[in-house]
Amino acid sequence: MSALIRTQSAVTLVGGGPVAPEEIAAALSHAPVLVAADGGAGAALEAGHMPLAVIGDFDSLDAGVHAAIPADRLHHVAEQDSTDFHKCLARIEAPLVLAVGFAAGRMDHLLAVFNVMARLPKRRALVIGPEDVCLLAPPRLALDLDPGTPVSLFPMGRVTAESRGLHWPLDGLAFAPDGQSATSNRALGHVMIAPHAPKLLLMLPLTALPPLLDALEDAPGW
Incomplete structure (x- = not known):
């Protein structure tokens, strides 16, 4: 197209x-x-x-x-x-x-x-x-968030991921729309999220838009 x-x-x-x-x-x-x-x-x-x-x-x-x-x-x-x-x-x-x-x-x-x-x-x-912003999480996203910032992830298909700086790490979990999700997580500070497939939606509060836009400039695409 x-x-x-x-x-x-x-x-x-x-x-x-x-x-x-x-x-x-x-x-x-x-x-x-x-x-x-x-x-x-x-x-x-x-x-x-x-x-x-x-x-x-x-x-x-x-x-x-x-x-x-x-x-x-x-x-x-x-x-x-x-x-x-x-x-x-x-x-x-x-x-x-x-x-x-x-x-x-x-x-x-x-x-x-x-x-x-x-x-x-x-x-x-x-x-x-x-109140929120949502995007399909790129292969790797690293951004600085205030401690306690809500971080929610929802799978649109079967997917695994790695993370750093989240209260509940994503490593070792298998996500699916009818199974495990990762909503209502929260940041400890600097956060890194790396899904293994383009299937994971990331939701952050609207106040996190500026650091998110900065982080996306360096984030690889699918």
């Missing part, structure tokens, strides 16, 4: 779920290229930002919003076998995608987002919610 957006800058992807203008502005401060997933274009315009591209099946794109966006920025993907998040992430080549407007709405939509993150491990995406 060919990319519609190719950039060396990080991308802010705005979804059609609940999202405040200040959330979009905060994401853009780290990821200055703005792309909207279908109805997320409305939230982008309301926040005062014209998307570089709008990607989706357009079933939730308001007619007025559609008319306000230049035609060459509208990328209609008609097929119904994938979500708008999948349509976008598969067509964006960037070092990082910060996704807002995906984590505060319907639970089935959020589960579908997690599914896509596991299915497209080469597309590094970080989903930002009202």
Whole structure:
């Protein structure tokens, strides 16, 4: 599948779920290229930002919003076998995608987002919610966290991992969606997490976003 957006800058992807203008502005401060997933274009315009591209099946794109966006920025993907998040992430080549407007709405939509993150491990995406951030853990991630910071990991498939600096180490455990998980762990300080496959979601509080973004600059990809 060919990319519609190719950039060396990080991308802010705005979804059609609940999202405040200040959330979009905060994401853009780290990821200055703005792309909207279908109805997320409305939230982008309301926040005062014209998307570089709008990607989706357009079933939730308001007619007025559609008319306000230049035609060459509208990328209609008609097929119904994938979500708008999948349509976008598969067509964006960037070092990082910060996704807002995906984590505060319907639970089935959020589960579908997690599914896509596991299915497209080469597309590094970080989903930002009202209180937490979530990403597919890279092969090795080392970051400094305040002692006591919540660290949760949830498997999207069978996977093992190594860790340092967690209250409950991951070494020697076999994780699976219907078996062992690692939610509600906590950091002792400097943390290293190394999953053996691209199957482990990492969730941290929103306050940990700055050190996480710094750590991702040095983290290898899948």
